[in-house]
Structure formats: structure tokens, C-alpha cells
Amino acid sequence: MKHTLGCLVAALGLVLSALPALAHHSFAAEFDIKKPVTLQGVVTKIDWMNPHIWIYLDSKDESGAVAHWQCEGAPPNTLTRQGWTKSSLKAGDQVTIEGVRAKDGTNTCNSRSVKLPDGRSVFAGSPDDGGPKAGPSSQQ
């Protein structure tokens, strides 16, 4: 687990410097920049597939009820070139995702940052895709 997360931190740091991209579609078409969301939970599945990876997680709300969420990430080709593998983030990992909700109101988000158990926060979106530069909590 520790090793996996270490890789994740390193990989996402590299991703930031290499401008991963939500180039396949318009950010504004699908996500509402005015609806930030913070999700703390357990990864249940990863779709390591084109055109973007998807992270599925179970997150408890304030009442303790578990909600199922899905969050879009960078393209797998981009991540591969930065050192990610299909198992860099896997089912069972504890993460906090700061993202932006989809306009349709479903439990869908575009992930902007992934916060790990040790407190480190890494960027997970594209600096130029039209979404926020980092997680909602770091916005002005």
C-alpha cells in the first residue's frame, strides 16, 4: 500500500509537470465549475481505459450512509508515459478526491486532486482543460 501510494504521488507530480489533458472533450460541456465536491472514501474499482481513466469509490456522507461515486481522470496513455501502471491506484486504497461535479447531478466528478492518507495532496487534472487549477479547497 505504502509503495503504491508513493508511486502515485511521484506519478501525479510528474503528470502535473507534463500537462495531462482533458483534450478529448470540453470541460464545460459536462462539469459545473461552481459545484466543487470533496470525497473521502475507499477505491472500489479503476477503469484503466481510453479515453480517460475512471476512479470508483465508496464515500460516506455526513449521516454515515455510503454513496457510490465515479471520478474521471487523465488518459491512460498520458499516465503510462509518466510511470503509472494499471495497479498504481487500486481497489482498497483510501483517498480523498477533490473534484468538480457533473452538471447532470449524478455522483460523477472530474478529479482535480487526490489527497493521500499521509496528507499529501497531488494534482490530478489538467491545468488547461477549463476546470479549476487545483482542488476546490485551494481556490480563492
Place this chain on the structure above:
Amino acid sequence: MSALLGQSAKVPTPTGTAPRTPDGKPDLSGLWQRPYVPDMTKSGRGQQGTPELPFTDAGMQAWKSYDAAQGDYTGACLPFGLLRSMNSPDPIQIMQSPKYVALLYEQNTWFHVIPIDKPHREGEPTWFGDSVGHWDGDTLVVDTVNFNGRTRLDTIGHPHSDALHVIERFTRTDAGHSAYEVTIDDPKYFTKPWKNTRTFTIRPDWEIMEYSCEENNKDLYEGRVKVPQH
């Protein structure tokens, strides 16, 4: 860190003079890393944009009325077209012979073939347009017309009309780099031509990868992205 990540170390960017093909032309072959340009008015590392676009009234109307939420052709995995493909962050492989230059876009595994020293072909307008190339000294000049008008210039949606005429100039400046200039000439939407200039870097340590837009396009399949009407 590279060992930790299980990746090979980056091969240093080649140095020296620009290589040439056996017929003496500059050799543009290779896999090229390019700056991602989601907004052609912006400048960044390896990219010089045009901050103020010279819109005509019709062009300004097309720009102000654009709403990707009403239809996003790239989100629907329709062809990106020439400009969106050239602006994408994924690398391109250039294949070159005396008669043809082919651009293999990793973005959605598309390709575009450019005949050298041939006239434009007649035919129906297309997503990528009809391209012909010629050498201007050591620069490959690619002239493209006959676009179908269903694409956008960049990710944020700057418009073009079906009168779009694109001129691209590829110059292998040294062993590691090429200069790229793209001029947008569209008299319906812009009062005068404007351009972007970029630097491409060759990546001998990369291979082109498969990219299937349709493989798991949940945005479209789950209804969050609409197919544009035309």
C-alpha cells in the same frame, strides 16, 4: 524516481544539425511531443498564441453563441479535424517520403496524408480538409482547404467557417526540434489571417500508442455529453 516508477530514464534530446533524407530534404520523421494548445489565444511553453483574434461580426457571433453543453463533437468521439488534432496533447508520428508526408496522430489513432507537389483534389468537404504540401527551401508548407465546417479550432471552442484555409509550416531546426507555424485564414470569421508558432521536440524514447476514444466513453454513453446537431 524512475526506478521506483518502473519507467526507463528519459533519453536526452538529440543535439546537432537537422538530419536529411537521401533526397536531400530535411527529415521530419519521428515521434514528436508537442505543446497542448486548448486555447489558441494563449501562449505558454513552446507555444505562441494570438491574444486578440480579429473576428468579423459573423465570427464573433459564432464564438459568443458557442455552448459545448449543447453538443460536443469531440466528446462524442467524432473526428477532431485538423486543428483540434494538431492542438491535442498527444504526440504525432511523422512519416515522410519524396511523394507523401503522413501525420499519424495518437489522438484517437487518426492519420492524415499530404501529397507533395500535387494540386488540391476536388471532392466533398471533410473533417480534416484536403491538404497538399510543397518544400519552400528547408520548410515543408502544407496548404489545407475544403473543410466541412463542423469542427472547432481548439478545445475551448474558437470557431471557424467552411471557408477555412490553413497554412502550416514545418521546419526541422536541429536534431531535437522542429518549428511549427499554423496560419488561420478564414475571411468569413476573421478580418485577417492570424497564426500560432510552436516548438516540437522529438522523443526517440517513446513509441506511438493506441488510443480508442470509443472504448469507454462514459461521458457520452451515460448522457453527460450530447452529440451536436448539424
